[in-house]
Amino acid sequence: MKPYAPGEQPPPGKFIKLNTNENPYPPPPEVVSAITAAASGPLNRYPDPMATSFRRAAAEALGLPGPEWVLAGNGSDEILTILVRGFVGEGQSLRLPYPSYILYRTLADIQGASWEQVPFEEGWQLPAAFGQSRDDLRLVLLPNPNSPSGTIVPSQQIKQVADSLDCPLVVDEAYVDFADENCLDLVAENENVLVTRTLSKSYGLAGMRFGFLVAQPQVVAELAKIKDSYNCDTISIAAATAAMHSQDWLAEKVAAMNQTRQRMAGELAKMGFDVVPSHANFVWCTHPTGQHKAIYEYLKASQILIRYMEFPEWGDGLRISVGTDEQIDACLLMIQRFLDQSE
Amino acid sequence: MKPYAPGEQPPPGKFIKLNTNENPYPPPPEVVSAITAAASGPLNRYPDPMATSFRRAAAEALGLPGPEWVLAGNGSDEILTILVRGFVGEGQSLRLPYPSYILYRTLADIQGASWEQVPFEEGWQLPAAFGQSRDDLRLVLLPNPNSPSGTIVPSQQIKQVADSLDCPLVVDEAYVDFADENCLDLVAENENVLVTRTLSKSYGLAGMRFGFLVAQPQVVAELAKIKDSYNCDTISIAAATAAMHSQDWLAEKVAAMNQTRQRMAGELAKMGFDVVPSHANFVWCTHPTGQHKAIYEYLKASQILIRYMEFPEWGDGLRISVGTDEQIDACLLMIQRFLDQSE
Known part of the structure; x- marks a missing residue:
């Protein structure tokens, strides 16, 4: 039997974690x-x-x-x-x-x-x-x-x-x-x-x-x-x-994260990604180059973790959790850098 | 299917709880x-x-x-x-x-x-x-x-x-x-x-x-x-x-509870109970009168919870958790009072 493999859990503090759909904000x-x-x-x-x-x-x-x-x-x-x-x-x-x-x-x-x-x-x-x-x-x-x-x-x-x-x-x-x-x-x-x-x-x-x-x-x-x-x-x-x-806290944080999500989706689209409109705290995207695994690895080398997912007989892509605006900016920057280099 | 029924959990603070083998002391x-x-x-x-x-x-x-x-x-x-x-x-x-x-x-x-x-x-x-x-x-x-x-x-x-x-x-x-x-x-x-x-x-x-x-x-x-x-x-x-x-804490608390257990077992024996020598934080005892359920209920009415247990085709008895010395004294006193009254 193959066990369920959850997303990577690196030592705390060393990575920007955008791979397991955690909330980037501390709890109420x-x-x-x-x-x-x-x-x-x-x-x-x-x-x-x-x-x-x-x-x-x-x-x-x-x-x-x-x-x-x-x-x-x-x-x-x-x-x-x-x-x-x-x-x-x-x-x-x-x-x-x-x-x-x-x-x-x-x-x-x-x-x-x-x-x-x-x-x-x-x-x-x-x-x-x-x-x-x-x-x-x-x-x-x-x-x-x-x-x-x-x-x-x-x-x-x-x-x-x-x-x-x-x-x-x-x-x-x-x-x-x-x-x-x-x-x-x-x-x-x-x-x-x-x-x-x-x-x-x-x-x-x-x-x-x-x-x-x-x-x-x-x-x-x-x-x-x-x-x-x-x-x-x-x-x-x-x-x-x-x-x-803590329902007020929840409403405030959800609004902030959904705003970050919209911005992230827009920026990814500008870079040529096909971004599925999301109703969650992550986005799923694919790029015409198909270099999803390479992007994942490039970001990981820079201590930014996103999720590379491959579904047999279907295809692969990247799932990126909604982080803070700063974390998403760092992630977008490195993706842009990868795309620039691979042209 | 009959679900497993754990011991009673009364509102905190109101009862002396000697029914679910909890430690009477707070953790380390x-x-x-x-x-x-x-x-x-x-x-x-x-x-x-x-x-x-x-x-x-x-x-x-x-x-x-x-x-x-x-x-x-x-x-x-x-x-x-x-x-x-x-x-x-x-x-x-x-x-x-x-x-x-x-x-x-x-x-x-x-x-x-x-x-x-x-x-x-x-x-x-x-x-x-x-x-x-x-x-x-x-x-x-x-x-x-x-x-x-x-x-x-x-x-x-x-x-x-x-x-x-x-x-x-x-x-x-x-x-x-x-x-x-x-x-x-x-x-x-x-x-x-x-x-x-x-x-x-x-x-x-x-x-x-x-x-x-x-x-x-x-x-x-x-x-x-x-x-x-x-x-x-x-x-x-x-x-x-x-x-x-916290192994030192453990050794100290276990020693104290085992001492209380020995004392409790001795006192119960003096009251006529058949007490099984225990290697745990409770004792199992039966009384020649067989009034186990009545003792349990008498103590419960005084806000002392012990465990009455009945095993089909085997018999019944009382399981009393090791509490603090004060808790055990209160429990023993009420058991003695029950036995005095029922004579």
């Missing part, structure tokens, strides 16, 4: 205060198994009917693991679009299950085949916005996909805070719509590991039986609760 | 400092996927050949989950002694696997049947010291069990810091011996969720493929590393 100050306060609390006692304070804060921030619509996890990776374990047995199957988040395949492999990739159509459109039922199909996963493309499938279309499927549809909204719409409303309409979120990207808490599921209460209750009893720790629950109370 | 001060320092670090960046600093500190503290003998997890619960997922497929089987830690059964149920309980013999001795191979048997789990009994199987006997099995033997050493021996030496001798540890009990870090596996490097490498990429967070890695550097 209230989060740091909450961690410090919790550190002096009763760490010798087990945490709240259901992370009640977080669930309340999340339900309030997202306008959900109540905390029982939320399941907290040790990163949305854990939530995805719980979903695959809960719905997909050995020899059964899950579906994902292609190219997208290949972790889903790894989760199927670990489970002894199979996976089916449905290629996006031209312009990152979802084909009708994505919503077709099949006997052994037990879970369909859709990152929305998608990675590496940053594209989004409209919630109206996702509703149709969910309605046509016989199994649950997971809408992985890791990047949705950078987009203009989301699928939370669909959850109440169809118990087979399950939305996952993470605090790693928009809230600047990749180091904290906190993600959650939004689903109808009876689904949350069943999946809670699969998770480890104490899957979230006292400190991360306090941090995540404070993060959900 | 260095751990609190490490958390506070990490809170101001780059939380917007992903953590070290392999928790290198912790693995180094653990290898040094335990005298292991190197960090590659250690796999870090989000609590030893996650390590146990990884082991069951890694070794036991649907329709295959795992084995545990009885009575012991029933979480193992839940993990088998979640996996669609079956479990076989081998009853302890008189005096909590392990029967020969525990080491017998069987075709579909893929994992054997032995808590040592055992819960609820607090008894320990000598490592020499565990060596024989491991040698006679065809599948891996997990020695769950959650409580071993309170005992006089452990099975770490067996890991180097037999790649099928896997030792799990937790920082929840002896290090006073139940709220932090950190556990680890000690196994031969090739086993660690294979199991690392199953875990979530970033299963431990930046803060908990810093806390756990500091904990492993």
